[in-house]
Amino acid sequence: MANQQYIPPQVGWMYDLVLWTFSVLIDLFFREVHPRGSWKVPKRGPLIIVAAPHANQFVDSLVLMRVIRTEVHRRISWLIAEKSFKRKFIGLLSKGIGAVPVSRAMDNMKVGAGKIYLPDPINEPTLLRGYGTKFDGPGFEPEGTIHLPTINEKSYSATIAEIRGPEELVLKKPIKEKDALYQLTGRDDITDDGKFTGTASENGSSDFQGSKFKVAPHVDQTAVYKAVFGRLSHGGCIGIFPEGGSHDRPELLPLKAGVAIMALGSLAENPDSGLKIVPCGMNYFHAHKFRSRAVVEFGTPIDIPPELVEKYKRGERREAVGELLDTIYHSLLSVTVNGPDYKTLMVVQAARRLYNTKGKKLPLPMVVELNRRLVRGYTHYKGDPRIIKLENSIESYNKELRLLGLRDHQVEYANFSIIQVLFTLVYRLSKLTLLTVGTLPGLILFAPVFVATKSISRQKSKEALAASTVKLQGRDVMATWKLLVALAFAPAVYALYTTLFTYWTYRNRIQGYVPEWVPLWAMVLLGVVLFPTITFAALRIGEVGMDIVKSLRPLILSLNPSSANTLVKLRTRREELSHEVTEVINTLGPDLFPDFDSARIVADPFRDSDQAVHVEEAKEDGEPRPSSLKRDSYTTQEPLPRNESFHNLASIGFFSTRPPSRNSASGRAPAGTTGAFLTAPSALDSNEGLDEISKRIHSAMRERGQERRRRSEDMSWDMASTGSATPPEEEDMKEK
Known part of the structure; x- marks a missing residue:
């Protein structure tokens, strides 16, 4: 149990050593990891970081540890499952970083004997009975939980209130979920809100035998809460994945x-501690795959209302905990991309690519933000006939892409002439040959590690899927096991190679090529x-080579007259679909997002093209051309999109880890930085328009002066209270 488990203290140098060791593996496994909004995380004071979704087991913790240590210069005390804490290697690392072990009910879950059912779900909805069950045996106790099998990719559980015998117990609350009621009654006359429309005799199934189940005992977390309160009282940072x-x-x-409970309990003991909760979104692109990408996004810190703490102290704990959980949940929704199913996410991602018609390569944080908005829009308008029609069109388009073995951006290859296709194909094959020569030695050397990581991670994935009631394919453990196996197996393989290499030198000096004096x-x-x-x-050379390999198929298809004609038709269909997607988004977007036009993520390509024509006509008449239109009329210089990293994200205000500096906001920044490209263009077609712009500029300058005076006063107060003569912004830059 957690109250009997030794909870180690956090040792700074050991934490940094573990983090430094695994940072090398993080750099190898991920192609890009972008932090967004890390300036929102307080650098001092008690803090709880709630991260979700928990899609990558131990890798999530390592990625977030590194981001917080690099960007905020803080160390995290993680809450880790006691089951993992007891493992030799994981337990050793967990003790090294000062993790707090937590005993989870799901780790002690066991299959129950017999089957269970609800005898009278209408009149006695909390009464549960069983066939061949042993409710009075070990594992069953009040506050324990009953878990039903997964159905429709969801699992349900209920808390035990009272045990009346080996085949009868009482649940704490009635079960309201439709699928769970179906499992426990066998009836199909159940509405979505858990109501029965008929009688048991009318709709009951005569051959219904009940449902299988699992049981988990109640877990006492007193020691865990005590350890957490202690670290928060000393200004520590607690990290937790609230999904479990x-x-x-x-x-x-x-x-x-x-x-x-941790947050409210800590404030109940120390109301003036200033505890904050920071939501963190772990947004991955193919989380389980090697050389994938990630965006770690931080939301606005949550200040817990004093009245909520008072309610908790008065004994109204269930209500207080429920309100705070609801706040945390909605804060996490603002920094994550959540879809009801994978089908929805696939449609949304395709819509995002079709909406970005100019081929502008978006940085990862912008991709995440655009996906989030599209998911929200889709969820809100999913019953709209325009959305249904658009969804069907996108699914049909995606199906054609899969049949041809193409990706969306490769449809543009249909623009190429035969000569251009031949030249590009020969060039890329030549380049691929050279890259293969550079990749082959390392590939052969590392092949045993590749094979081991892939086979073991798949096996562990199957085991995790079998033991879980919430996983779909068990992919969340694959990245972790790939890293762990590589960490253990790679040094052994390299040691073997070094031993053989040295022995070869000892035997014949590598066929006489190594002098005797060496x-x-x-x-x-x-x-x-x-x-x-x-x-x-x-690894690095092969990464480029794989991108080239993926680009060869559309070039080969373009050389075949029949498939080339199909590719041209698909490109035409893509253009039509892109117009349709843009029209629907531009029509429905402003109703859902009030700042849709002023904070546009992707410029409207069709409206901008029309404006560009008007601007050219105005230019011929001698009128000035607005620079804002020139800024937004983006055309890609790369005919073939490639997967390249963005290394200057810090200069773009929309993604920077700190608010824009005075220099970047003063107009001296390069075009496209500080979020300038997100502003809707303004047309200056009259003297009144110029006067209006002038008034806005003067108003903004006055507000800027007031802000500077306020910040000067705040800075003077900080300097007086901390004894520092360096402004906070300059201290941040020095730390960076």
Whole structure:
């Protein structure tokens, strides 16, 4: 139990050592990890970071630890499952970073004997009976939980209030979920809100035998809460995944009450501590795949209302915890992308690509934000006939892409002439040949590790799926096991290579190529450096090569007259679909997002093209051309989109980890920075328009002066209270 488990203190140098060791693996596994909004995270004071979705088991913790340590210079005390804490390697690392072990009911879950059912769900909805059950046996106790099998990709549970015998118990609350009631009654006359429309005799099934189930005992978390309160009282940072265990579902799971109890309990003991809760979205692109991408987004810190703490102290704990959980849940929705199912996410992602018709390569944080808005719009208007028609068209388009083995951006290859296709194909094949030569040595050396990581991670994924009631495919554990296996197996493989390399030198000086005066210890050092270097070089070179391999199929299809004609038709259909997507978004978007036009993420390509024509006509008449239109009329310089990293995100205000500086906001910043491209263009076609703009500029300058005076007063107060003569912004830059 958690109250008997030793909870180790956090040692700073050991935490940093573990983080530094695994940061190398994080850099190898992920192609890009972008923090967004990290300036919102308080650098001092008690803090609880709630992260979701928990899609990558232990990898989520490592990624967030690194971002917080780099951006905010704080260390996180994680709450970790006691089951994982007891594992040798994971437990050793957890103790090194000062994690707090938590005993979870799901880890002690066991299959119950017999089957259960609701005998009278209308008149006695909390009475539960069983066939061949042993409710009075071990594992069953008040406050324990009954878990039903997964149905329609969802699982349901209920808390035990009273045990009356081996085949009868009372639940704490009636079950309201339609699928759960079906499992426990066998009746199909159930509405979506859990109501029965008929009588048992009319709709009951004569061959219904009940449902299988699992049982989990109640867990006492007193020692865990005590440890958390102690660390928060000393200004520590607690990290928690409020969904509980990791999963691979497209939506957030219901949040556990523990995080709310920790926050309210800590403030009940120390009301003036200034505790804040920061929501954090872990947004991955193919989380389980090697060289994937991620965006770690932080939301606005949550200040817990004093009246909620008072309600908790008065004994109204259920109400207070429920209100705070609801606040946390909605805060997490603002920093994550949540869809009801994978089908919805696929449609939304396709709509996002079709909406970005100019081929502008969007940084990852912008992609996440656009996906989030599209999911919200789709969920809100999913019953609209225009959305239904658009959804069907997009699904049909995606099906054609899958049949041809193409990706959406590759449809543009239909624009190429035969000569251009031949030249591009020959060039890329030549480049691929050279890259293969550079990749092959490292690929051969690292092949045993690749095979081991893939096979073991798949096996662990199957085991995790079998033991879980919420996972869909068990992909959430694959990245973790790939890293763990590589961490253990790669050094052993390199040590073997180094041993063989040294022995070869000892036997015949590598066929006489190594002089006699070269000592064997030098060859050992050379092997230690040489083999990992070759592997890393192969990794980076092979990454480029794989992008080229993926681009060959559309080029080959373009050379075949029949498939080339299909590709041209598909491109025409894509253009029509893109117009349809843009029209629907521009029509419905302003109703859902009041700042739709002023904070547009992707410029309207069709409206901008029309404006560009008017601007050219105005230019011929001698009128000035607005610079804002020139800024937004973007055309890509790359005919073939490639997967490249953005290294200057910090200069773009929309994605920067801190608010824009005075220099970047003063107009001296390069075009396109500080979120300038997100502003709707203004047309200056009269003297009245110029006067209006002038008034706005003067008003903004007055507000800017007031802001500077206020910040000067705040800075003077900080300098007086901290004894620092350096403004906070400059201190931040020095730390960076």
